[in-house]
Amino acid sequence: MYEFILPDIGEGISEALLINWTVKTGERIDEDHLVATISTDKVDVELPSPRAGTVTELCWQPGDTVLVGSVFMRIEDDGAATSEVESPAARAEPTAAPKAATAHAPDPAPVVAAPVVTAVATSVSGVVAAPSTRKLAAEKGIDLGTLTGSGEGGRILRRDIEAATSKTTAPAATTHTTSPDLSTAEPQREAPSGVRATMAERMAHSVHTLAHTTMNFEVPADGLLALQERLAPAAEADGLKLSMTVILAKCIATALTRHARFNATIDEETCGLLLHPGVHLGLALASERGLTVPVLRDVQTKTLFALARNLAETVERGRNNQLQSADFRDGTFTLTNTGGMEQASILSGRPVINAPQTAILWVSRIKTRPRVVNEQLEAGPMINCSLSFDHRFIDGADGIAFVNDIANLFEIPEQALAAE
Amino acid sequence: MKSPKSSATDAKTTKRDQPPGPVCPLQNAAANNIRQVIDDQGKLTGDLPEPDIAPEKLLHMYETMVMVRAIDDRGWILQRSGRIEFWIPHCGLEAVHNGATLAYEDDDWIVMGYRHPGVMLLRGVPLVQLFAQFFGRDGDPFKGRRLPTLMGDRRYNIVPTTTQVGSYLPHTCGMAMAAKIKGDATNFMVMFGDGSSSRGEFHSALNFAGVHKPPVVFICENNGWAISTPQSTQTASATYAEKGDAYGVRNLVVDGNDALAVYSVVKEARDMGHDEGATLIEAVTYRMGYHTSSDNPDLYREQADVDVWVPWDPLTRLRKYLERRKLWNKKKEDALWTRCKAEISAAIKAAEAMDFPTPATMFDDTYEEQTWLLQEQKAHLLADIAELERREGQK
Ligand SMILES: Cc1ncc(C[n+]2csc(CCOP(=O)(O)OP(=O)(O)O)c2C)c(N)n1
Numbered sequence: 001m002y003e004f005i006l007p008d009i010g011e012g013i014s015e016a017l018l019i020n021w022t023v024k025t026g027e028r029i030d031e032d033h034l035v036a037t038i039s040t041d042k043v044d045v046e047l048p049s050p051r052a053g054t055v056t057e058l059c060w061q062p063g064d065t066v067l068v069g070s071v072f073m074r075i076e077d078d079g080a081a082t083s084e085v086e087s088p089a090a091r092a093e094p095t096a097a098p099k100a101a102t103a104h105a106p107d108p109a110p111v112v113a114a115p116v117v118t119a120v121a122t123s124v125s126g127v128v129a130a131p132s133t134r135k136l137a138a139e140k141g142i143d144l145g146t147l148t149g150s151g152e153g154g155r156i157l158r159r160d161i162e163a164a165t166s167k168t169t170a171p172a173a174t175t176h177t178t179s180p181d182l183s184t185a186e187p188q189r190e191a192p193s194g195v196r197a198t199m200a201e202r203m204a205h206s207v208h209t210l211a212h213t214t215m216n217f218e219v220p221a222d223g224l225l226a227l228q229e230r231l232a233p234a235a236e237a238d239g240l241k242l243s244m245t246v247i248l249a250k251c252i253a254t255a256l257t258r259h260a261r262f263n264a265t266i267d268e269e270t271c272g273l274l275l276h277p278g279v280h281l282g283l284a285l286a287s288e289r290g291l292t293v294p295v296l297r298d299v300q301t302k303t304l305f306a307l308a309r310n311l312a313e314t315v316e317r318g319r320n321n322q323l324q325s326a327d328f329r330d331g332t333f334t335l336t337n338t339g340g341m342e343q344a345s346i347l348s349g350r351p352v353i354n355a356p357q358t359a360i361l362w363v364s365r366i367k368t369r370p371r372v373v374n375e376q377l378e379a380g381p382m383i384n385c386s387l388s389f390d391h392r393f394i395d396g397a398d399g400i401a402f403v404n405d406i407a408n409l410f411e412i413p414e415q416a417l418a419a420e
Numbered sequence: 421m422k423s424p425k426s427s428a429t430d431a432k433t434t435k436r437d438q439p440p441g442p443v444c445p446l447q448n449a450a451a452n453n454i455r456q457v458i459d460d461q462g463k464l465t466g467d468l469p470e471p472d473i474a475p476e477k478l479l480h481m482y483e484t485m486v487m488v489r490a491i492d493d494r495g496w497i498l499q500r501s502g503r504i505e506f507w508i509p510h511c512g513l514e515a516v517h518n519g520a521t522l523a524y525e526d527d528d529w530i531v532m533g534y535r536h537p538g539v540m541l542l543r544g545v546p547l548v549q550l551f552a553q554f555f556g557r558d559g560d561p562f563k564g565r566r567l568p569t570l571m572g573d574r575r576y577n578i579v580p581t582t583t584q585v586g587s588y589l590p591h592t593c594g595m596a597m598a599a600k601i602k603g604d605a606t607n608f609m610v611m612f613g614d615g616s617s618s619r620g621e622f623h624s625a626l627n628f629a630g631v632h633k634p635p636v637v638f639i640c641e642n643n644g645w646a647i648s649t650p651q652s653t654q655t656a657s658a659t660y661a662e663k664g665d666a667y668g669v670r671n672l673v674v675d676g677n678d679a680l681a682v683y684s685v686v687k688e689a690r691d692m693g694h695d696e697g698a699t700l701i702e703a704v705t706y707r708m709g710y711h712t713s714s715d716n717p718d719l720y721r722e723q724a725d726v727d728v729w730v731p732w733d734p735l736t737r738l739r740k741y742l743e744r745r746k747l748w749n750k751k752k753e754d755a756l757w758t759r760c761k762a763e764i765s766a767a768i769k770a771a772e773a774m775d776f777p778t779p780a781t782m783f784d785d786t787y788e789e790q791t792w793l794l795q796e797q798k799a800h801l802l803a804d805i806a807e808l809e810r811r812e813g814q815k
Contacts, residue, residue: 010713011506011714043718
C-alpha cells in the first residue's frame with residue numbers, strides 16, 4: 001500500500017482546499033496520472049500521482065481543507081505487499097476515516113526528531129501563521145497572540161482559528177429544555193469559503209472601481225420563441241436540447257463583434273482597454289460552491305448546435321464539480337440569465353460587472369406581459385434586459401447603440417445566424 | 421465572422437482604440453537589431469551566415485535540447501506529486517544555454533544558472549546524476565544540499581550558480597583574469613538573467629571586464645521576466661546589451677530562440693576573448709513556464725503575451741532547419757522523444773532508489789580540515805541521532 005502524502009507544492013504552504021477528485025476508488029492509474037485539483041493560497045494545482053497502481057481510498061471530500069503532510073489518498077501498488085505501509089515519512093496511521101472540512105486532520109509526523117525539537121521551538125519568536133490565516137483571524141476578531149498553534153513548531157493553522165471561533169459561539173441552547181430564547185441567542189457565524197471570499201473581494205472591487213451605469217429595456221420575444229420551436233426537432237435529432245440561453249448567447253456574440261468596447265477587458269494600470277477579437281462569453285451559474293462563471297469560448301464562430309453541445313457539457317461538468325480553472329479564464333463579456341430559477345416576475349436588475357470586463361447583461365425569463373403593438377395594448381411574450389457597463393470607458397451613445405443592436409437581434413434572431 | 425459589421429461610429433472607435441496586441445520581437449529581428457540565422461520556419465533568412473557545425477555535433481545539440489525539454493516536463497510533475505521539493509522550469513530557454521555551451525571547449529569554464537541542465541548534459545554529466553541532484557540523493561556531488569536544478573560539477577569545469585542572482589559575475593572575471601595572467605588559454609562563460617543586471621555585481625564585473633579584458637563571455641538570458649518584474653520596470657535602457665557601452669565592453673543582441681545564432685555569436689566572442697577581451701551578449705528569449713513551482717504567473721501576465729512566442733519555439737525552429745537539411749524526419753523525432761522519456765524514467769528509478777546522504781556529511785566540504793567547532797557540532801548531532809535510534813529500538 002502506498003500512501004500519497006499531500007505535498008507542500010508551493011514552498012511554505014500548510015494546507016490546501018480539495019476542489020475535486022479526477023479518479024475514483026478502484027481505478028487503475030499510471031504514475032503521473034492527474035488525481036485531483038487542489039487550491040492553495042497561491043494557485044490552483046492539478047496533483048499527479050507519484051505511483052502507478054489501483055486507487056484504494058480517497059481520504060477526503062471535495063470542499064475539505066487538507067493539511068500538508070496528511071495522507072491524501074491510498075494506492076495499491078502493482079505487485080506490492082498489502083500489509084506494508086510505505087510512505088515518504090513513516091507515520092502513525094489514523095484509524096477513523098477523515099472527517100469534513102473543519103474536522104481536524106491527523107497530525108503530520110514531526111520532521112525533526114524529539115531531542116532537537118526544543119531547540120527549534122525556542123528559535124521561533126513571535127507568532128507563526130500564514131497570511132491567509134492571519135486574515136481569517138482578523139475577520140473573526142481573534143487575537144493570534146492568545147492562541148496556541150497546533151501546527152509544526154507552534155504554527156497557527158486555520159483549524160486553530162476555527163476551533164477558537166466555535167468556542168466563542170458554543171451553543172447555549174443545549175442547557176435549555178424549553179425552546180431557546182432567541183432574543184439572547186448568539187448570532188450564528190458563517191465562515192467564508194475560499195470561493196466566497198474571492199467573490200466578495202471581486203464584487204467589492206468592481207462596484208467600488210467601475211463607473212456602473214445600467215440601462216433597462218424590454219424586447220418582444222416572439223422571434224426568439226419561434227426560432228427555438230423551429231429548430232427544436234433538428235436539435236433533438238442530434239440529441240441536443242436547444243435552450244434559450246444558447247440562442248441569446250449567439251445573438252449577444254453577434255452584437256459584441258460589432259461593439260468592440262463591450263467585448264473588452266480593462267487594464268487598470270494604464271487605464272486602457274484590451275479589445276478582444278473573439279467572444280468568450282461568461283455564463284453566471286449558481287452552484288453549491290457559490291456563483292461561478294464558466295466561459296464559452298469563441299461563441300461568434302460556433303453554430304447554435306455546437307454551442308448547445310458546449311453548454312450542456314459545461315453545465316454537466318459544473319454539476320460534477322469538474323470545472324478547471326481554465327474553464328473560468330479569459331471571459332470578455334458576461335450573460336446572467338435568471339430564466340429557469342425565476343418565478344416572480346423580475347422587471348429589471350443592476351448586474352455587477354465581472355471586472356476586468358467592461359459590461360454585463362442580465363435577461364429575465366420570457367413571460368407574457370402587457371405590451372403595445374401597432375398602437376394596441378395586447379398580451380405577448382417579452383424578455384426584460386438590464387445592461388450594466390463601465391461609464392469610464394463606454395459613453396452613453398455607445399451604450400444605446402449596443403442596446404439597439406441587441407434588441408434588434410433578439411427580435412429577429414435569425415440575423416445572428418446569418419451574420420458574418 | 422471575420423469582419424465586424426458596425427455602425428459608422430463603432431467602426432471608427434474600434435480602429436482608434438485597438439491596442440497593438442503583443443508581438444514577438446523575434447518576428448522583426450532586423451528592425452530590433454537582433455542577430456538571427458533562421459526564421460520561425462527554419463529558413464536561412466537572418467543577417468548571420470549559417471554556422472559551420474558538423475552534422476553529428478548539430479544533431480547532438482538538438483537531441484540534448486529535446487532531452488532538456490523532456491526533463492522540464494517531467495520535473496514539473498515530480499514536484500507537483502511531492503517527489504521532489506522544488507522546480508525551476510526552463511521550457512523555451514533551451515537554445516540559449518545549449519547553443520552557447522556547444523561553442524565552448526570542454527576545458528573551458530562555464531558558470532551556469534538555474535535553468536540550464538543542457539550545460540551539464542552537453543559536458544557529458546550522466547542523466548542519473550542530474551536526477552540524483554533533483555531528489556537530493558547520494559549520487560549528487562552536492563550531497564543534497566541545494567535546491568533541485570541548482571547544479572554544477574567542478575569535475576566538468578562547470579561552476580554552480582549561487583542563488584544570489586548575479587553575485588557570481590565578478591568571480592567569473594576573477595577566474596578569467598587569473599587564467600590570463602597565468603597564460604592559460606582557457607575561456608570563460610557566465611550566464612545570468614535580465615533581472616540580475618540590476619545587481620551591483622553586474623556593473624562591477626562589466627567595469628572590470630572593460631578595463632582588464634579577461635576572456636569572458638557574459639550571457640544575459642533575457643527571458644522577459646525576473647519573477648513578476650517585466651523588462652519595462654527592470655531597466656530604462658532599450659536593451660540589456662547596450663549597458664556594455666558604458667563600460668567599453670563589446671556587446672550585441674541575439675535571437676535567444678535560435679540555437680544556430682546563439683552558437684555563432686558566442687563562438688565568435690569566445691574565440692576573440694584572449695585578444696579582445698569580454699563580450700556581453702543579450703539573448704532575447706521568453707520564460708514560457710512559471711518562475712518556479714512556487715509561482716503563479718496568472719497574477720501578473722496575460723496568456724496572450726506567452727502565446728506569441730509559441731511559433732518561435734527554439735525546438736521547433738531547429739527541427740525545421742534540420743528537416744530542410746534532410747538531417748531529420750518525423751520518424752527520428754518520435755523515436756527521440758520516446759528514448760528521452762524512457763531514459764528519464766530509468767534515471768528517476770535509479771536516483772530515487774539511492775540513499776539520502778547521511779547527516780554527518782553536512783559538515784564536510786567547507787574547510788579542507790574540519791574546524792573544532794564543526795567537529796563539536798557533528799559529534800553532538802551524531803550523539804542525538806544515536807540516542808533517538810536507541811529509544812526507537814526500545815519501543
Ligand atoms: C540577490 C538576490 N535577490 C533576490 C533573489 C530572489 N530571486 C530569485 S530568482 C529572481 C529573479 C531573477 O531574475 P533573472 O535574473 O531575470 O533570472 P530568471 O529567473 O528570469 O531566469 C529573484 C529576484 C535572489 N535569489 N538573489
